Amino acid sequence: MTRSVPSYPLRRLLPGALLVLAACTSGDPSVTSRATALNADPVAADALAAVDTATLMQHIRVLAHDSLLGRQPGAAGEEKTAHYLEQQFRAIGLAPGNTDGTYTQRVPLVGITVTNAPMLTFAKGGTTQQLRWRDDYVAWTKHVEPTAKLAQSELVFVGYGTEAPEFGWDDFKGMDVAGKTLVMLVNDPPLADTSRFGGPRMTYYGRWTYKYEQAIKHKAAGVLLIHEAGPAGYPFSVVQGKTAEQFDLVAPDRNMSRAAVEGWITLDKAKALFALSGHNLDSLKASAVTPEFTPVPLGVTATVTLENALREVASRNMIAKIDGSDPALRNEYVVYTAHWDHFGVGVPVKGDSIYNGAADNATGTAGLLTLAKAFMAMPVKPKRTILFLAVTAEEQGLLGAAYYAAVPVYPLAQTVANINMDMLSLWGPTSDLVVIGLGNSELDDYAQAIATAQQRTLTPDAEPEKGFYYRSDHFHFAKQGVPAFYAEPGVDVIGKGAGYGRRKRDEYTANDYHAPQDEIKPDWDLSGAVQDLHLLLTMGYRVGNANKGPEWRVGNEFRAVREAMLKRSKQ
Structure with a gap:
């Protein structure tokens, strides 16, 4: 996660x-x-009965065991994890999901580690500022090369770096910034006009991934984002974690179309940079919140050289399927996803160096296997084909899902829905279910009908401004136009009193999240996970049998992509 x-x-x-x-x-x-x-x-009783706490815990115990070494892509833990998943797919009776007759989709990755601790130098005239590696800035390259550099690259402030013609917004105004380094603000422009950029909800224009993609589009040499904890959604310490080895997909051009250097600078150093340029950051931020904003050349250059250790890895997505029962709909697909990976063996915390990822995401992968068992228990299988996709390298930037979406085994135009699982409920049944991106598509209608039957309510993400819809594997399906659903566990735990669920989640975040302490706990109650999986099972079953697939809501940012995809598929 x-x-x-x-x-x-x-x-x-x-x-x-x-x-x-x-x-x-x-x-x-x-x-x-x-x-x-x-x-x-309703789903057949035998199928519902196949979803039980014992089955879930059995899978979690294997996947979160020390012997899997934290399930790191490209390491021994991947081999063991992939072997277990294939073994379980076969035991359940699932058909190989790849068209080559295997359960594996190969995913080419490269691990890149910056081995030096280079200074980043800003210069104007005879005056220079030096930013310390990790303390003042963090940078990396996705070029599959031993070195990457900026050599006196001109800095240009491009506001939020956004080009949104549907909102009448263009932060570049036609300026040629090829070969220059872009300085950008994070998140969307904070406008009072909520008809633009989703109001308080972050759109994809606000994600840092979009901003690095803008650097590719404009052939920039580099891009530096100004870190602010509120708009970013996390402190600078999270960015500092990106000084370790980073994985990425290997494009045919070995990623040379990307900017040579991508990174972040702290807010204090950004203010000093703008002062060096003769500008005030706060004043320029104010001008950037208007559609009239034009890029501002700062008259400052940036110089840095990154030295890299490279490690190319053939990782894998694991995929299995249950063929649809209706010949007319068998070539349409409902895809369940969960990421199998975690952080492997790393920096010891309290004497433990194995990042087991029991909650994140051994639980989701266990849920994937359990749902597969439940579908196989159905006396009549759904009309559409059901895919079970365990993706790699989610923790490295949703890379396995991104690869599948770019190189799908089955056409995305024929993929009617994606249902994603990333950390299941751990503390018992809840009266609510948190749906990230609630209101995006008609999949929510399925969820609402099932939740009502369970005497539960759907609740939205409490912090839509932080763009959590774009931070798990379903996003790459959505980005390509496939209606995608992602729910997190509810927090109103039945019988536990007000605040219990929130308190347990806060404890997990503070003590276990992305730490070796994410292990199976004695107080886990997986009956809540069973409750949620029953909902996801019923949703997939009903979507698999529906006369037509779900659609994005009118006004959703992915609707046009879906419509264009379907139009092309019919030509």
């Missing part, structure tokens, strides 16, 4: 639930057909 876990306040039932209930009682034939899909016959 690539996000921190916030605390969630209690919420009332969402208005969307009332829309679903109204649809179920309408006399309109099209609405009645839709309601039938949402409230289809």
Whole structure:
């Protein structure tokens, strides 16, 4: 999991639930057909019974065991994890998911480690500023080369680095910035006009990944993001973690189309940089929150040389399937995803150096295997094919999911939905379910109908401004246009009193998240995970049988991508 876990306040039932209930009682034939899909016959009892705490815990114990060495891609832990997943796929009776007759999709990765601790030098005239590695800035390269550098590269402030024609927004205004280094703010422009950039909800334009993609588009030599804890959603210490080995996919050009240097600088050093340039950062930030903003050449150059250790790795996504029962729909797909990887063996914390990732994400991978067992227990399989995809390198930037989305085994135009699992419920059944990106697609209608039957409510992400929808594997399906659903455990734990669930999540975040202490705990109660998996099982079953696939909501940023994809597939 690539996000921190916030605390969630209690919420009332969402208005969307009332829309679903109204649809179920309408006399309109099209609405009645839709309601039938949402409230289809229940999943067979044998399938529901196959989802149990014993099965989940058995898989978690294996996946989180020290012998798997933290499930790091490209290491011995990957070999053991992949062997276990294939063994379980076969035992369950799943067909190989790859079209070559195997359970493996090879994913080419490169591990890049900056081996020096270089100073980053800003210069104007005879005046220089030197930024210390890790303390003042963090930088890396995705070039598969032993060195990467900026040599007196001109700095240009491009505001938020955003080009959003649908909002009448262009931070570049046609300026040629090829060969220059871009300085950018993080997140979306904070506008009072909520019709632009989703109001308080971060759009993809606000993600740091988008900003590095902008550097590629404009052929920039480098890009430096100004770190601010609030807009970024995490402290600079999280950025400092990127000084260790980083993985990336290996493009045919060995990633040479990317900027040579990508990185972050602290807010204090950014203010000093702008002062050196003769500008005030706060004043330029204010101008950047207007569509009239134009890029500002800073009259300052940047120089740095990164020395890199390279390690090319053939990692793997593991994939299995259950063929659809209807020949007319068998070539359409519902994809369940969970990432199998974690951080391997690393810096010891309290005497432990194995990052077991029991919650994150042995639980989700165990859920994937358990759902597969449940689908196999169905006397009649869904009409559409069900795929079970355990992806690699999520913790390195959603790389396994990104690779599948770029090189899909099955056409994405025929992929009707993705349902993602990243850390299951650990502390018992809840009266709520937190849906990240609630309201994005009609998949939420399926979830609402099932949750209502479970006497539960759906609640939205408490911090939409931090863009958590873009931080787990489902995002790369969504980015390509596939309707994608991602829910996190609820926090209103039944019978435990107000605040219990939030307190347990806060404890996990403080003590275990991305640490060797993420191990199986004596107080885990996986009955909540079973409750959530029943919902996800029923959702996939009903989507797999529906007359038509779910769609993005009108106005959603991914709807146009989906429509264009479907149009191309019919040509």
